[in-house]
Amino acid sequence: LDDPEAHIVSFTVEEDVAFGPCNLGLPREEILERVEFALEATRLGDLRDRNPYNLSGGEKQSLAIAGVLAMRPSVLALDEPTSMLDPLGRERVRGILRELNRRYGITVVFSSYDFEEVVDLADRVVVLREGEIVLEGRPREVLQNVELLEKCRVKLPEVTRLAVALRRMSVWRDPLPATVEEAKSILTGLLRNYVLREAGRLETRHGKPVITVRKLTHVYPDGVVALRDVNLEIYGGEYVALIGQNGSGKSTLARILAGLLKPSSREAEVRVAGLDVTKARMKDIVRRIGYVFQIPEHQIFHSVVREELEFGLRNLGIPEEEIKRRVGELLKVLELEEYEDEWPLALDRGKRLRVALGSILALDPEVIIVDEPTTGQDWRDSLYVCELLRKLNEGGKTILIITHEMDLVAKFATRVIVMHEGRILMDGDPRRVFSKPEILRRTWVKPPQIVELCQSLSGVETLLMTVEEFCEMFKRGGE
Ligand SMILES: Nc1ncnc2c1ncn2[C@@H]1O[C@H](COP(=O)(O)OP(=O)(O)O)[C@@H](O)[C@H]1O
Ligand SMILES: [Mg+2]
Known part of the structure; x- marks a missing residue:
């Protein structure tokens, strides 16, 4: 299941x-x-x-x-x-x-929904759309039907997406690759004709610290040590991705930042949005820090979507009219308008997550923490949530997302924090973090396909992380 x-x-x-x-x-x-x-x-x-x-x-x-x-x-x-x-x-x-x-x-x-997962696994791929089989065959044959696959909301391997984009630019003429190896052998030939220049850099904005964590250790009552002396500063306006192997302490850290879990160590200092969250009242915390659980169903209590979004505001004693207005706006932003009278738990995973997200956005918090918004929904839903968070980020919110989808980290995060066995293993801008695959391996993470591809090619100076950056390079190189 x-x-x-x-x-x-x-x-x-x-x-x-x-x-x-x-x-x-x-x-x-x-x-x-x-x-x-x-x-x-x-x-x-x-x-x-x-x-x-x-x-x-x-x-x-x-x-x-x-x-x-x-x-x-x-x-x-x-x-x-x-x-x-x-x-x-x-x-x-x-x-x-x-x-x-x-x-x-x-x-x-x-x-x-992810073709990359099945390419080297399956003998046969069956593509379903609205309950009907629309494609069937060996993975590499099926993969050539990119238009139809995209219509079926199948996520193509990144190297395939890259080849499709380059084909549209008339750079790529070969069959579409399914793996980094296949893409590499074709690109190596192509790259000879191009002068490659530096790709643009991600700019990291540094405001004032919004999250400060000092000497944070957490031991669960059964003796499991989940966090070990974590020290951390996150600045206003950052879009941070928290990554690392299963059980490395990501959710524990998120729950502590959101004031839902008290650190077991006395000397721990955890300040978020001006509050000492180890002591502050929940009522004050929820106005400044929004947290979406890893299993969003655990935070959905109401039988109707609209009520779920209204609940927090009502608790704060906001006037009814204002509540109706704010929630109406949110339903629109989250594309949940037509579901406002539905039972939240009857909606699909993507929408349930958006309901949970909506219930925290209603309170307009300064810091937004979302724990694995990319699981259990298709990648377009994930992309949608990440884009939405980017908009909020551009509006000044500080974002912390936990995810295992490295392509989304490469596309959205301005900073990546890598956890391993309760400690911070690496911390920096995505380009720097992804350029160290051997270290990432220790925490069961590997960089996205495009990074792997780029690192396997000679003659590319800057590490390219996304399909878009790769295409940019070809555009500039061809001038
Ligand atoms: N309520 C709990 N009681 C005891 N151990 C827990 C509890 N929640 C998580 N853990 C353990 O703490 C460690 C960190 O868990 P978690 O922070 O959920 O990891 P992540 O989110 O990185 O996968 C894991 O070893 C996990 O099994
Ligand atoms: Mg977790």
């Missing part, structure tokens, strides 16, 4: 994974062997004794995958199984699925 919590059945990770094989009545050794295999495959070995409910979102998703891997059924159907996993964790799960398919002949059905 695409909701990993719905899978949890036991009180420890290990028992949870063993539940399926036990029910199959398998011999003990077989059960143990399968549980080990599944825990190893999903990197949950060290977490075997933990309570599943206390896992991070991505760890829960890994657990759901481990549970089905251990069953080894003859047909394995996975519905967007890796949306909450870190980039290299996704690769690992795909590797395991390939192995199960080859070694045990298990038929795998894997649903995804």
Whole structure:
């Protein structure tokens, strides 16, 4: 299922994974062997004794995958199984699925909106649109139908998108590539005819510090150390991406910044938008800091969309007329107008997230923190949310997003903070951070395809991060 919590059945990770094989009545050794295999495959070995409910979102998703891997059924159907996993964790799960398919002949059905995920995984791709099959075949053949794929809201691999853009500029004439390797071999030839000049730089605006964190350590009641001496300053007007492997402490940090969790260490200092959030009253915090949960359903309480957005304002005693006006505007901005009378939890994931986002935007906070707005919805919805946050950012809001989608980080963030085992591993502008793949690897992150492609080519001086930047370079180079 695409909701990993719905899978949890036991009180420890290990028992949870063993539940399926036990029910199959398998011999003990077989059960143990399968549980080990599944825990190893999903990197949950060290977490075997933990309570599943206390896992991070991505760890829960890994657990759901481990549970089905251990069953080894003859047909394995996975519905967007890796949306909450870190980039290299996704690769690992795909590797395991390939192995199960080859070694045990298990038929795998894997649903995804992201073509990059299936290119080297699937023997056959079936593209659905409004319940109908519109394309079918080998991945590389299907991929050539870019127009139709885009109409079906399929996300193309970045190198394919790049080739499509270059084709429109009459630079690219070959078949469309599916992988960095394929793109590289063609581009290397093309680049000989171009004089390459520096790409523009991202400018980082430095206002006054809006978030200040000192000596922040957090240990959960069960002894898990989630944050270790984090020190951090975020400035007004920054658009910050917080990235790092599953369980590295991102959500814990976000919850502390939003005042929802008190740091366990006494000497910790956490100031956000002028408030000491470890002491301030929630009523004051929510006016200045908006936080959208990793599982937005956890913050939706009302039976009607409009009421959900009105709730916070009503609590603050804003006059009814003003509430109606503000919420009306928000519904428009969030493209939720036609759903205002619907039950929020009956909407699709993308809209549910927008309802949760709306409920915090209603209060017009200075700092907006969104925890994995890109999971469980298609990439256009993700793009839409990131664009919306950019608009708010341009209007002066400070944005912090947590995500595993590195192409979105490259496109939107002015700064990237990389977490690893509760510490900050790297912090800087995206170009600098993405130029260090070996360090990112330690926290199971890999840069977006375009960065990989760029680094594999010789003669490009600045690290290009997005399709748009690449095309710009060709335009200037061809002058
Ligand atoms: N309520 C909780 N109780 C105990 N441990 C937790 C709880 N929430 C998270 N953890 C653990 O703390 C660590 C950091 O979790 P989290 O901040 O959610 O990670 P991320 O968001 O980076 O995936 C993980 O090891 C996770 O299992
Ligand atoms: Mg998280």
